[in-house]
Amino acid sequence: MSETTASTPYGTLPAASPLPPRKPVSLPRLQDMRERGEKITMLTAYDATFAAVADSAGVECLLIGDSLGMVCQGLSSTVGVTLDAMCYHVECVTRGLRRVQGTAWVIGDLPFGSYHESKEQAIRSASALLHAGAHMIKLEGGGWTTDTVRFLVERGIPVCAHLGLTPQTVHALGGYRVQGRSESDALRLKRDALELQDAGAAMLVLEMVPAALAAEVTQQLLRCHTIGIGSGNGTAGQVLVMHDMLGVNLGKTPKFVRNFMEGASSVRDAMASYVRAVKDGSFPDNASHAW
Numbered sequence: 029m030s031e032t033t034a035s036t037p038y039g040t041l042p043a044a045s046p047l048p049p050r051k052p053v054s055l056p057r058l059q060d061m062r063e064r065g066e067k068i069t070m071l072t073a074y075d076a077t078f079a080a081v082a083d084s085a086g087v088e089c090l091l092i093g094d095s096l097g098m099v100c101q102g103l104s105s106t107v108g109v110t111l112d113a114m115c116y117h118v119e120c121v122t123r124g125l126r127r128v129q130g131t132a133w134v135i136g137d138l139p140f141g142s143y144h145e146s147k148e149q150a151i152r153s154a155s156a157l158l159h160a161g162a163h164m165i166k167l168e169g170g171g172w173t174t175d176t177v178r179f180l181v182e183r184g185i186p187v188c189a190h191l192g193l194t195p196q197t198v199h200a201l202g203g204y205r206v207q208g209r210s211e212s213d214a215l216r217l218k219r220d221a222l223e224l225q226d227a228g229a230a231m232l233v234l235e236m237v238p239a240a241l242a243a244e245v246t247q248q249l250l251r252c253h254t255i256g257i258g259s260g261n262g263t264a265g266q267v268l269v270m271h272d273m274l275g276v277n278l279g280k281t282p283k284f285v286r287n288f289m290e291g292a293s294s295v296r297d298a299m300a301s302y303v304r305a306v307k308d309g310s311f312p313d314n315a316s317h318a319w
């Protein structure tokens with residue numbers, strides 16, 4: 029029996045997806061969705077089983093986020109997450125996807141300290157995530173990251189940028205707060221976003237940015253797809269931390285989260301209802317999930 033068909037005594041593969049088979053998610057497919065006005069769905073994933081379930085629920089993009097420091101490792105921030113830990117979880121996710129012939133687009137997060145030193149360090153770290161199975165890497169920040177993004181993209185590495193609340197700099201930001209509220213912060217965020225698109229970033233996570241600002245940035249970036257978290261419903265797509273949307277958050281549930289397990293009959297059902305809600309525009313609701 030091949031690795032892709034074998035079951036194990038400790039949890040079997042998720043039952044076949046009720047959805048029609050889809051082609052592998054790729055950058056051209058995401059661009060096509062954007063042009064058709066179809067929202068892009070993303071969830072975080074950290075292990076084989078949940079990755080396979082999310083894929084079978086129709087989630088297009090899986091982010092192995094450094095939020096794993098909090099939800100898997102029990103850390104109080106993402107700052108202590110290492111590149112080795114990221115590679116381990118990327119491998120777990122991509123192995124799970126392979127076993128179910130999954131088609132999701134896989135994004136690996138570059139952790140704090142793995143791209144800050146130099147462009148050369150960034151490409152070494154990005155290569156480690158790609159060797160582990162990621163299709164794209166994500167890094168946080170604007171301005172100083174632009175040259176690094178260009179350097180990676182020129183070398184064939186798809187990049188997702190991340191602006192707004194950037195958890196790796198939580199200590200400098202003074203906490204997990206909404207970003208881009210003042211005129212000068214909003215202007216800087218818009219400028220950083222345009223520079224990142226020009227440098228070749230194909231996606232941009234906007235975290236805890238006022239809904240109106242996130243929508244404006246989205247209108248400006250036609251080649252770089254904005255993925256919001258706590259940034260309203262005007263972005264090209266949405267992402268949530270899987271544990272949050274399954275209602276197993278150990279701390280205070282952020283305002284921008286909906287517990288999709290409520291009323292769901294299974295984890296896959298909850299994820300499928302997240303996909304439907306993002307695509308039909310009912311999640312997030314600007315009145316209750318955004319600023």
Ligand code: KIV
Pocket residue numbers: 072091092093094095096137233235257267268269
């Ligand atoms: O690390 C992570 O999971 C993230 C998402 C919250 C966007 O960066």
